[in-house]
Each structure stands twice: as C-alpha cells, then as structure tokens.
Amino acid sequence: MRADEFDAGYYTPSDDKFNQAHLHDTRRPRLTLIQLNKLKKMRAAKDLEDLVHADHLEIQYAPMEEGPPA
DSSP states (O other), X not given: OOHHHHHTTOOOGGGOOTTOOOTTOOSOOOOOHHHHHHHHHHHHXXXXXXXXXXXXXXXXXXXXXXXXXX
C-alpha cells in the first residue's frame, strides 16, 4: 500500500497478512538488510580469495625461465 492510502481509511491491520508465514508456504523468507550486507561481505571476501588463489596458480604453473638448471 502507498502512504496516501493510509489516510483514506482503506487499510485495516487485521486484513494485513502479507508477512505472515503459514505451514503450507513454500516460499523462502525475506532477507533483511543485515543478512544482505553479511552476504555482500562474504562474497567480497571470496572474490579476494579467488584473486589471490589465481595469482598463486599463475606463479605455480608459469613456464620455466630459460637459464642454467639449478
């Protein structure tokens, strides 16, 4: 509902069952901003780990440099 509809008297709290969970609901619960921010931080940390891992792989599997064997 829009804010201007509250003043018109169309809204009754007893009819508002939008966020109410029932046993037969198969929908996923709504994520809160706290949960979304936590997921964002986790994704950023994983991306950083992937970049570091990719750098290690480039060093590990780089072609051997020409020169005398050690």
